[in-house]
Amino acid sequence: MGRKSNVPSEIKIAAVEDYLKSKKSVAQICEELSVGNTTVREWIKIYESKGELGLLPMTRNIGYSKELKIKAVEEYLAGNGSALDISMKYGLRSKKQLQNWIMKYNSHEEIKSSEAGENRIMTKGRRTTLEERIAIVGYCIENGTDYNGTSRKYQVSYQQVRSWVIKFEESGIDGLLDRRGKCKPEDQLTEVEKLKAQMQLLEAKNKRLEMENALLKKLEEIERGRG
Template identity: 45%
Template sequence: MSNTFYPSDFKYEVIMAYKSKEYSLKEIYTKFKIPKVTLYNWVEKFEKDGMDGLSDSKKWKRYSKELKESAVRDYCSGNYSQYEIVRKYGISSRGVLQKWIKKYNSHGELLDTRTRRTHSMTKGRKTTWKERIEIVQDALANGKNYQKTSEKHQVSYQQVYQWVRKYEVGGWDSLKDRRGRSKSVEELTLEEKMKLEMRRIEKENERLRAENAFLKKLEEIERRRKSVK
């Protein structure tokens, strides 16, 4: 099995493409160059733990000694596969289970996992149209670093991602709140309108650069996958 590392924002991009139903499964596998089992695994983790489920390197779960021993005994019984045990006990990854098995087989003692600070996710909040514009501009200027942008503006990762996606499809007007009264461009001052228009082309160029960077990231992932085969 490949040990290729996929960043959490890439995983989220794939999951959103899957959930949008704009692509067939075959198109998703081809576009993002991932195996079928990987997509299902990411979707399952995301639906269970949100963004934390996609950030294995930042997520730290606490397991009791009893849970570890039960999981290892189930594996040694031959009645369960490693994947089944991971799901049964809610273990973060198969690699974690394998470490327990190795330690057990070498006669090491399985102990309670020590408490450690977990990666926290910023919750969503209400925002104005002007705030959403500023947040999208920051995200694009930072190469679509959704996590960094969400932390800076104290909004959720999902909000930043959705706003950037809406802007790329429908422009700034698509960021208006359609649930109530839509704010009009006239609510902006003349100076704000001029500033917004001046930055539009600049941000469009940033968007294109970000897309090119994303494509290069995919190419790098593919090269890594090939190198480990």
């Protein structure tokens, strides 16, 4: 059975309410929405803890200190709860945030604070070349679609980064071309050049997926061992 990467918030809420009213089972919801059992149970737990707001899209960035992130990771690794339990305890929107921190912790990457003063969103954009946009999108994808961190690293706006990633996901390398009248239009790239750029971004995406899959397998092993 296929898996949907995104289910609208209103559908999640309706599904959870149907479950809580005993109108549908978890299995029925999984079948109807093409999602996994764990995903549905996560929605239910979030709804029970935070209500409908917990399943609505975030309207602003929430900052977390470096100390809190490390504490949450170490608490999980010490066996003090499941990924979802620890995420709920520390007020995270989903266990994916915790999993990203664990991935950095285990690979000895620096875990940085993302508190309000250090999590300021860059709003001023700038002109970029196609090569820059390819590098920016590749970095963003490889780092878990960290729009804010990518915008700071490359000194472009948050909205630019988000827009380029979405365009790449929808249209491939053609989505990154800038056709606003130039001496040498970027759409004159040869097919070989386009293919090389496309491969560069797909490699970044595959690398990220491999890292995520390896982490998820490890987390599943840990949680099975605790059961």
